[in-house]
Amino acid sequence: MSADTSGRARPEPIKAVPVRHPGRWVGVAVIAVLVAMFVHMLVTNSAFQWSFMVDEMFRPPIIEGLRGTILLLITSMVIGIGLGIVIAIMRLSPNPVLRGVAWVYTWFFRAVPRLVLAILFGNLGILWSRLEFGLPFDRQIGALFGLHDFEARLFGFSAVDILTGFVAGMLALGLSEAAYMAEIVRAGIQSVDEGQTEAAQALGMSRAQILRRIVLPQAMRVIIPPTGNETIAMLKDTSLVAFVPVSMELFFQLKAVGSRTFQPFPMYVAATLWYLLLTSVLLVGQYYLERHYSKGFGRSGRARQRLRNLTAESGSTTSGTAQ
Amino acid sequence: MTDMTASPQTPAAELMVRAEQVHKSFGPLEVLKGIDLEVRSGEVCCLLGPSGSGKSTFLRCINHLEKIDAGRIWVDGDLIGYRERGGKLYEMRDRDVAAQRRAIGMVFQRFNLFPHMTVLQNVMEAPVLLRQAKKTEAREHAAQLLDRVGLGDKLGAYPGQLSGGQQQRVAIARALAMRPKLMLFDEPTSALDPELVGEVLDTMKDLARDGMTMIVVTHEIGFAREVGDHLVFMDGGVVVEQGDPREVISAPKHERTKAFLAKVL
Ligand SMILES: Nc1ncnc2c1ncn2[C@@H]1O[C@H](COP(=O)(O)OP(=O)(O)OP(=O)(O)O)[C@@H](O)[C@H]1O
Ligand SMILES: [Mg+2]
Numbered sequence: 001m002s003a004d005t006s007g008r009a010r011p012e013p014i015k016a017v018p019v020r021h022p023g024r025w026v027g028v029a030v031i032a033v034l035v036a037m038f039v040h041m042l043v044t045n046s047a048f049q050w051s052f053m054v055d056e057m058f059r060p061p062i063i064e065g066l067r068g069t070i071l072l073l074i075t076s077m078v079i080g081i082g083l084g085i086v087i088a089i090m091r092l093s094p095n096p097v098l099r100g101v102a103w104v105y106t107w108f109f110r111a112v113p114r115l116v117l118a119i120l121f122g123n124l125g126i127l128w129s130r131l132e133f134g135l136p137f138d139r140q141i142g143a144l145f146g147l148h149d150f151e152a153r154l155f156g157f158s159a160v161d162i163l164t165g166f167v168a169g170m171l172a173l174g175l176s177e178a179a180y181m182a183e184i185v186r187a188g189i190q191s192v193d194e195g196q197t198e199a200a201q202a203l204g205m206s207r208a209q210i211l212r213r214i215v216l217p218q219a220m221r222v223i224i225p226p227t228g229n230e231t232i233a234m235l236k237d238t239s240l241v242a243f244v245p246v247s248m249e250l251f252f253q254l255k256a257v258g259s260r261t262f263q264p265f266p267m268y269v270a271a272t273l274w275y276l277l278l279t280s281v282l283l284v285g286q287y288y289l290e291r292h293y294s295k296g297f298g299r300s301g302r303a304r305q306r307l308r309n310l311t312a313e314s315g316s317t318t319s320g321t322a323q
Numbered sequence: 324m325t326d327m328t329a330s331p332q333t334p335a336a337e338l339m340v341r342a343e344q345v346h347k348s349f350g351p352l353e354v355l356k357g358i359d360l361e362v363r364s365g366e367v368c369c370l371l372g373p374s375g376s377g378k379s380t381f382l383r384c385i386n387h388l389e390k391i392d393a394g395r396i397w398v399d400g401d402l403i404g405y406r407e408r409g410g411k412l413y414e415m416r417d418r419d420v421a422a423q424r425r426a427i428g429m430v431f432q433r434f435n436l437f438p439h440m441t442v443l444q445n446v447m448e449a450p451v452l453l454r455q456a457k458k459t460e461a462r463e464h465a466a467q468l469l470d471r472v473g474l475g476d477k478l479g480a481y482p483g484q485l486s487g488g489q490q491q492r493v494a495i496a497r498a499l500a501m502r503p504k505l506m507l508f509d510e511p512t513s514a515l516d517p518e519l520v521g522e523v524l525d526t527m528k529d530l531a532r533d534g535m536t537m538i539v540v541t542h543e544i545g546f547a548r549e550v551g552d553h554l555v556f557m558d559g560g561v562v563v564e565q566g567d568p569r570e571v572i573s574a575p576k577h578e579r580t581k582a583f584l585a586k587v588l
Contacts, residue, residue, distance in 0.1 A: 199435035199494075202386055203449040203501060204425030207417060213452060217439050296439045296481035 053266035056257050057274070065253030066274065072170055072238045072249065077231055079174025084181025089211065091186050102182065109179035114172065115240050121172040122165070122244035166248065169241030177234060184226045188219030220293040228286035232279050250274055338397070339364045339505055339536040340385065345394035347380055354380045356560040357394070362505075362538060362553065367531045369547035369568060370540040372557035373583055378540040381557070382507050385538070386427045387420050398427060399504050425453065428498030428506040432514050434490045436482040436497070442469065443478040446497045455501065468496040472526050488519030492526050499530075506530065508539040542587055548572055556580045 042048060056062070090102035109117075135141070142148070192215050200210040239251040246252070254271045258264035340362040347355040354377045362368045370378050383389040385396055387404040396403040404420060406413045415423075437445050446465035450456045456464065469475055472492040482490055491511055498506060508527065512520040524546050531537060531550050541547060547554055547568045554568035556577070564577045572588075575581045 193435075195431060195433055195435040196437065198388060199429075199431060199437070200449075201388060201421070202424055202427070202429035203497070204421045204423075204453055205449060206421050209452055213448065214437055218437075293439075296441075296483055 047265055048269060049263060049266040052261075052263060053270050056261070056267065057254070057270040059257070062250070062253050062257070062270075064248060065250040068166070068246070068248030069235070069238045069250040070278075072166070072173065072241060072246075073231070073235050075170045076173035076177055076238075077234055079170070080177025080181045080230070080234070081227065083175070083178035085185050085216075087178060087182035088185035088189060091182065092189060106179045106182055109176045112176070114176050114237055115243060117172040117176055118169060118240045119243050121168040124168065165241070165244050165246035169238075169244045169246045172244070173234065173237060173241070177230065180230060181227070184223055184230070185219070188221075188223035189215055191222045192218045217293070221290075221297060224286065224289050224293055228282065228289075231282055231286075235278055235282065236275065337364050338362070339366070339399055340368075340538065341397045342381075342385070343395045345381065345384060345396060346392045347377075347384060347389060348392055354560050355384070355391075358557070358560075358562055360555060360562065362536060364536055365534045366552040367537045367539065367550050368553045368555060369551040370538060370555050370557060371542070371544075371547065371583070372563075376557045377560045378557055379509050382429075382509050382538065382540055385505075385507060386424050386429055388429075398423070425449075425455075425501050426504045428501060428503035430491070430494050430498055430506065430508045430511050432510040434482070434487070434494045434514070436490055436493055438482050441479050441481055442474065442485070442493050445482065445493060446500045449497070450500050453501075461500070465496070465500055468499050469493070471529070472496045473522070486519060487515045488522045491515065491523045495523075495526055495530070504536065506535055506537045508537065508541070510540050510542070512541070512543060544572060544584070544588055556583065558583070 087102045087105055090098040091106075093099055093102075112120075189211075196214050196218065197210055200214045205213070238249060241249055242252045247256075251271050254267040254274075255264070258267035338361055340360065342358055342360040345355050345358040346353070358377075358381055360368070360381075370382070372378050380389060384391050385398065385403065390404065401423060403423060404415055406415060437448065440448060443462065443465055446468060447458075447461040450461040450464070451458055455461070466475070466478060469478060472495055474489060474492055474496070477485065477489065477493075482493065485493065491514075495511075511527070512523050515523065520543070524543060527537070527539070527546070528550050539546070539551075551568035553565065554571045555565040556563050556571065556575075556579075558579050564571060564575065564580045571580065572584060575584055
């Protein structure tokens with residue numbers, strides 16, 4: 001534009017020969033050959049039994065198993081994230097008792113493998129036939145005062161009923177996840193600038209309010225990507241509950257079909273495809289979550305702001321003031 | 324012992340801030356070594372001093388962001404951070420400390436705006452959360468304040484989209500939204516590009532003209548001379564010299580004040 005005012009002619013656009021990248025073409029060729037070989041094998045190798053696999057992989061028991069897997073994924077991640085936040089906050093609390101409890105919790109559940117936890121939780125019924133809540137040592141205390149059969153139990157239920165398969169598997173996975181989530185949330189909280197807390201304190205907000213309104217929303221940006229990884233890892237770990245044992249689970253069901261029909265291999269391929277599909281769905285969810293929590297930070301936040309300004313200019317009132 | 328009426332040490336009513344022998348150490352390092360200060364209602368008190376002299380620390384003691392080791396601070400007649408009963412001091416609960424802070428606004432060198440909220444949300448967050456006002460009222464008040472600091476057209480912007488000077492003016496509006504009796508400024512312009520300093524100082528001048536009581540840590544000698552009612556020069560954790568800003572700046576009595584002013588003027 002300044003060229004116009006100064007009267008000088010605009011220089012010719014650059015027409016240079018671009019740098020060649022012969023290496024890339026070689027790479028593409030090699031990859032193309034490998035892919036072709038792979039596809040050839042998929043199509044021609046009779047061990048795949050594609051039509052048999054497609055027939056079997058959508059049958060009701062498999063879909064039931066799929067439902068079980070998804071339910072297990074959701075419940076254990078809800079427990080993991082919820083409890084993880086609580087434990088992270090305890091770890092950062094000024095109260096030494098809470099800090100200690102949180103440390104021991106993370107130490108224990110990170111030390112024990114999930115497979116072992118799953119088996120352990122599946123067998124907790126051995127410890128108690130009934131689960132009861134009440135005064136500890138009530139019989140012993142009763143005996144001190146000369147009372148026989150003194151019991152101070154508030155309520156109870158049969159442990160075998162509660163700790164059957166699904167709940168035991170859910171608890172094993174969820175409690176273990178909470179230990180990892182606690183570390184992730186703690187790192188997220190600590191990544192938020194100290195000045196944010198100070199500014200909020202100076203305004204007269206309480207510790208809980210600062211955490212909820214100021215620190216956690218900002219920590220989310222740091223928390224969500226690793227949480228996505230945890231969710232995907234959890235999806236795969238749900239197959240461990242076969243050891244609880246839980247049968248309403250995707251891999252268990254596919255394997256069952258495999259052994260019943262003496263065709264295990266196509267069912268393993270079906271499992272691979274199912275897990276690929278579920279993981280892809282999770283990745284899409286993660287993308288939208290990350291975008292939501294990058295509000296006010298970086299490019300995507302800015303792009304949305306431009307959009308909002310445009311709508312504001314075109315007559316509608318400032319939508320930015322809502323919420 | 325049981326006499327709970329005003330002790331002879333209770334400050335006079337027109338004093339907004341009164342600090343008495345304030346001591347503060349970080350580990351072995353004694354940062355404040357007995358600060359005495361009085362700021363009357365409606366007064367602008369400028370705090371000057373070399374880096375590390377304890378200005379920020381003292382300011383943070385006033386709203387109890389730092390706990391003092393000895394001495395007393397009163398704001399508007401209320402002892403900060405403690406309750407005195409029967410000659411004994413009781414630590415306040417977090418909740419009561421927070422309530423005291425609501426009457427004291429603070430503006431930081433690095434703005435510390437909430438980056439995940441729009442400008443308007445930044446300003447109305449605390450009043451709404453702390454139930455000082457209904458949401459609609461808070462929004463109206465926030466928009467008014469933002470208009471007053473010259474940002475009436477930026478309500479929907481995020482802090483990251485604003486210049487430093489604009490961010491600092493939002494921070495001032497955010498503090499004002501709690502309708503404080505006292506405003507503390509910790510070097511509000513020293514993180515700004517030189518051409519943006521003026522707009523923030525102008526906002527502060529407006530505030531002073533409207534009768535706000537302010538304590539301002541600053542290196543802006545011009546601002547102190549023009550707006551300040553009182554100037555305090557600190558060095559090494561003590562008040563070296565204080566008085567009318569114009570007198571202290573034109574004719575400093577103390578060697579250390581002279582040396583410092585020679586450097587910044
Ligand atoms: N949280 C802390 N822990 C340990 N030392 C601290 C802490 N805060 C401040 N200090 C020390 O206290 C001294 C006074 O710091 P302060 O920030 O009050 O100085 P200042 O007068 O505001 O200086 P500046 O002009 O550089 O801001 C410095 O030596 C600093 O290192
Ligand atoms: Mg400072």
